[in-house]
Amino acid sequence: MFKVNEILMKRQLASGVKEIIIFAPMVSRAAKAGQFITIMTDEKGERVPMTLVDWSATEGWIKIVISEVGLTTLKLGSKEVGETLYYLAGPFGNPVSELNSSTIILVGGGVGVPAIYPIARSLSRNNTVISIIGYKNANSILYEREIGEVSDEVIIATDDGSKGQKGFTSDALRELLDSGRKADAVWVIGPAMMMKACSEVTRPYAIKTFASLNSITVCGSGMCGACRVSVGGKTKYTCMDGPEFDAHEVNWDELILRLGAYKEEEKRALGRYILRSAN
Amino acid sequence: MKQLTERERMAKRLPTYRIRDFDEVELGFTEDQAIREASRDIRFCKASCMLGCPVGVNIPEMLRLVAEGNYEEAYRRLIKKSPFPAITGRVCPQERQCEMFCVLAKAGKPISIGAIERFVGDWALANNVKEEATIKPNGLKVAVVGSGPASIVVASDLARLGYSIDMFEESHMAGGVLVYGIPEFRLPKEIVRKEVHRLKELGVNIRLGVPVGTAITIGELAREYDAVFLGVGAGHPKFLNVPGENLLNVYTANEFLTRANLMKGYRFPEYDTPLHVGKRVAVIGAGNTAMDSVRTAKRLGAEEAIVVYRRSRQEIPARAEEVLNAEEEGIKFEFLLEPIELLSNDKRTVSGIKLMKMKLIESSNCERKAVVPTGDTTKLDVDTVITAVGFNPNPSLKIGTNGLDTDDMGRIKVDGQGRTSLKGVYAGGDIVTGEGTVIEAMGWGRRASTAINEDLSVR
Ligand SMILES: Cc1cc2nc3c(=O)[nH]c(=O)nc-3n(C[C@H](O)[C@H](O)[C@H](O)COP(=O)(O)OP(=O)(O)OC[C@H]3O[C@@H](n4cnc5c(N)ncnc54)[C@H](O)[C@@H]3O)c2cc1C
Ligand SMILES: Cc1cc2nc3c(=O)[nH]c(=O)nc-3n(C[C@H](O)[C@H](O)[C@H](O)COP(=O)(O)OP(=O)(O)OC[C@H]3O[C@@H](n4cnc5c(N)ncnc54)[C@H](O)[C@@H]3O)c2cc1C
Ligand code: SF4
Ligand code: SF4
Ligand code: FES
Numbered sequence: 056m057f058k059v060n061e062i063l064m065k066r067q068l069a070s071g072v073k074e075i076i077i078f079a080p081m082v083s084r085a086a087k088a089g090q091f092i093t094i095m096t097d098e099k100g101e102r103v104p105m106t107l108v109d110w111s112a113t114e115g116w117i118k119i120v121i122s123e124v125g126l127t128t129l130k131l132g133s134k135e136v137g138e139t140l141y142y143l144a145g146p147f148g149n150p151v152s153e154l155n156s157s158t159i160i161l162v163g164g165g166v167g168v169p170a171i172y173p174i175a176r177s178l179s180r181n182n183t184v185i186s187i188i189g190y191k192n193a194n195s196i197l198y199e200r201e202i203g204e205v206s207d208e209v210i211i212a213t214d215d216g217s218k219g220q221k222g223f224t225s226d227a228l229r230e231l232l233d234s235g236r237k238a239d240a241v242w243v244i245g246p247a248m249m250m251k252a253c254s255e256v257t258r259p260y261a262i263k264t265f266a267s268l269n270s271i272t273v274c275g276s277g278m279c280g281a282c283r284v285s286v287g288g289k290t291k292y293t294c295m296d297g298p299e300f301d302a303h304e305v306n307w308d309e310l311i312l313r314l315g316a317y318k319e320e321e322k323r324a325l326g327r328y329i330l331r332s333a334n
Numbered sequence: 335m336k337q338l339t340e341r342e343r344m345a346k347r348l349p350t351y352r353i354r355d356f357d358e359v360e361l362g363f364t365e366d367q368a369i370r371e372a373s374r375d376i377r378f379c380k381a382s383c384m385l386g387c388p389v390g391v392n393i394p395e396m397l398r399l400v401a402e403g404n405y406e407e408a409y410r411r412l413i414k415k416s417p418f419p420a421i422t423g424r425v426c427p428q429e430r431q432c433e434m435f436c437v438l439a440k441a442g443k444p445i446s447i448g449a450i451e452r453f454v455g456d457w458a459l460a461n462n463v464k465e466e467a468t469i470k471p472n473g474l475k476v477a478v479v480g481s482g483p484a485s486i487v488v489a490s491d492l493a494r495l496g497y498s499i500d501m502f503e504e505s506h507m508a509g510g511v512l513v514y515g516i517p518e519f520r521l522p523k524e525i526v527r528k529e530v531h532r533l534k535e536l537g538v539n540i541r542l543g544v545p546v547g548t549a550i551t552i553g554e555l556a557r558e559y560d561a562v563f564l565g566v567g568a569g570h571p572k573f574l575n576v577p578g579e580n581l582l583n584v585y586t587a588n589e590f591l592t593r594a595n596l597m598k599g600y601r602f603p604e605y606d607t608p609l610h611v612g613k614r615v616a617v618i619g620a621g622n623t624a625m626d627s628v629r630t631a632k633r634l635g636a637e638e639a640i641v642v643y644r645r646s647r648q649e650i651p652a653r654a655e656e657v658l659n660a661e662e663e664g665i666k667f668e669f670l671l672e673p674i675e676l677l678s679n680d681k682r683t684v685s686g687i688k689l690m691k692m693k694l695i696e697s698s699n700c701e702r703k704a705v706v707p708t709g710d711t712t713k714l715d716v717d718t719v720i721t722a723v724g725f726n727p728n729p730s731l732k733i734g735t736n737g738l739d740t741d742d743m744g745r746i747k748v749d750g751q752g753r754t755s756l757k758g759v760y761a762g763g764d765i766v767t768g769e770g771t772v773i774e775a776m777g778w779g780r781r782a783s784t785a786i787n788e789d790l791s792v793r
Pocket of ligand 4: 397447
């Protein structure tokens with residue numbers, strides 16, 4: 056029998072991106088597309104949110120995909136199969152909105168691609184799903200097959216054109232809409248800048264657009280307010296009222312500003328960690 | 335009339351030293367002090383003090399046993415009413431509860447009931463006083479949601495009666511506000527850890543990382559268990575709702591205290607969670623949460639730490655002892671001011687607060703004086719703002735649950751014994767009363783555990 060929070064499998068998907076499968080029966084039973092968990096690697100660690108990418112209630116596991124961008128995600132990525140995480144809680148947040156017999160465009164950028172996978176899977180049951188997935192270059196492509204399995208159509212974009220269309224996901228999205236393709240709704244997940252750009256693309260078309268926000272969180276459960284964002288001029292909690300919001304109503308500049316609040320500390324903590332691991 | 339002897343005072347660490355670390359400020363009574371203070375008690379008075387204690391501790395009995403040096407017996411009797419005296423002795427607002435009702439209070443010299451209770455609790459922890467009774471399992475299962483004071487009491491009461499208890503807590507540490515809110519310098523976490531450990535010794539199964547509502551619904555718990563207790567507190571912070579609230583370096587008190595206490599941000603980078611404390615920090619509000627935030631900010635290096643309160647000194651709701659401690663530590667207080675806007679020089683980081691000057695006026699329909707704006711404004715230059723303006727119940731608990739009645743503020747409705755509108759589901763503590771005190775939450779826990787045991791016994 057596995058221990059709760061034990062790492063069952065780990066796989067490198069691209070440079071600095073890892074897929075991790077964790078034994079978490081309680082979470083796997085309740086998980087729904089669009090929700091997330093929070094994790095602490097160790098007693099002294101930060102509590103960070105990660106999107107639920109896949110799960111099996113019968114086998115009791117959940118899957119996350121992490122991008123190693125700082126101290127916590129590096130520590131997480133260095134955990135080996137058989138080790139257990141100090142803390143894992145969830146699911147948190149609202150499940151993805153339900154739609155029926157619509158045409159939906161899902162846009163994922165980088166590690167945002169795995170995050171759109173459960174949404175595509177859930178929405179593709181009753182809708183036509185077109186997925187636009189974007190990466191830096193051909194080497195950073197991940198989750199292409201998985202997205203293909205749950206989409207009616209997949210468009211790949213790379214910044215340098217080394218695979219698929221050349222350009223950002225927002226460019227691909229604009230081309231698609233300009234070409235006359237009709238869509239009832241658009242979902243975007245990825246870096247805040249990318250989500251902002253995509254929401255500007257859909258605005259003139261007045262297509263309902265959802266973004267899953269990645270604001271800094273501390274608790275994930277509505278008790279701290281660290282994750283607050285302005286949506287439609289009102290202060291909202293990403294973890295409780297979101298993470299999915301109307302992208303046209305989000306104050307993106309404020310979100311981007313708040314995401315950078317701890318840049319100095321993050322650098323310091325990371326430097327210290329790398330030094331330590333080297334010794 | 336005989337001259338009243340003076341109250342014994344707990345020794346405290348000097349402000350200049352204590353503002354440099356997070357070690358406990360008040361040192362507790364020595365044995366001699368405890369005996370001397372307990373002996374000041376007037377035997378055969380009407381023990382009006384007991385009226386002020388929300389759980390009805392038999393105070394004269396405790397005082398007599400301590401005066402006799404019989405601490406173990408004092409402890410065993412005390413915990414029948416107040417199960418965690420090392421905690422309540424430290425955090426009860428005694429000046430508004432037991433001590434206010436002591437006959438000696440009129441002369442300004444009430445018995446230091448809290449300090450004695452703390453002494454008894456600490457003595458029991460230090461001497462590892464064990465449970466007497468052996469527990470006979472009764473085959474009934476109860477789910478306890480949350481791990482704050484209310485839930486801890488329900489779990490320990492029912493475990494002793496032989497119930498099998500699963501406690502569900504969403505955080506990574508059990509204890510509720512006792513671990514994420516109240517700082518180390520007021521309530522050492524080692525004490526909470528020991529009390530939680532005792533729960534485990536009683537056989538309580540504590541399951542961390544389970545947000546009830548999304549991970550499992552109240553309905554599911556009610557089907558799986560013979561009874562469910564909801565002690566989830568009211569920890570969803572209110573905002574000021576003024577422009578500028580989302581500028582950098584504006585924290586809710588809960589975020590600030592969680593980063594500092596629960597995540598041990600005060601030891602960054604040894605611990606990974608960072609937090610920013612500037613040179614001039616303003617805390618909005620004057621409750622316990624505000625007092626804890628402002629003193630934490632001071633300890634984290636703020637040169638000036640200021641409490642901004644819309645009423646006056648007299649109306650401060652925080653525990654009196656802590657207001658005194660804060661003043662000793664050099665905390666400044668600004669009264670009759672209400673923030674109307676948070677200002678910024680660079681449109682990113684907070685640089686000041688625009689404040690409305692307020693005044694108090696007599697009000698006919700309210701005990702308290704009403705506070706109204708004067709129309710004059712002023713400005714306070716600060717580089718960090720912490721808002722401590724109250725809490726709402728967290729609505730996520732109710733996800734997937736129908737038929738659980740709440741009032742217009744989101745508090746769960748219960749009868750006098752903690753029974754909710756759902757059969758087999760009970761609630762107590764801040765989720766029922768709104769922001770209350772630790773001992774009130776414990777009192778609700780006791781009422782609910784009694785009701786659960788009664789209801790399940792007659793079934
Ligand atoms: C609901 C939600 C779902 C998420 N899902 C995923 C996911 O599936 N995969 C994934 O790789 N990342 C996900 N993230 C982002 C992830 O939580 C952060 O990248 C992670 O916390 C960074 O921690 P770090 O210590 O490694 O990096 P840090 O050194 O702390 O920061 C590096 C960068 O991450 C941002 N960041 C820092 N702390 C947080 C935080 N607590 N929350 C969000 N962003 C932060 C900073 O702005 C900075 O740019 C999600 C975030 C949210 C809010
Ligand atoms: C900073 C601060 C200082 C204070 N100082 C004092 C003081 O000096 N003296 C005093 O008497 N009182 C004080 N209080 C008030 C006192 O702490 C509270 O009244 C008391 O803790 C309430 O207890 P509770 O059991 O109802 O809930 P809480 O202590 O709030 O605990 C609730 C627990 O439930 C968990 N939870 C919430 N939702 C869920 C869910 N859906 N699923 C699972 N778990 C959940 C939370 O994580 C938390 O651990 C203070 C409060 C604060 C915030
Ligand atoms: S529990 Fe609190 S209010 Fe009651 S006697 Fe003890 S210190 Fe006083
Ligand atoms: S504490 Fe005060 S009121 Fe209570 S028994 Fe002693 S003297 Fe009387
Ligand atoms: S992360 Fe704490 S309230 Fe959302």
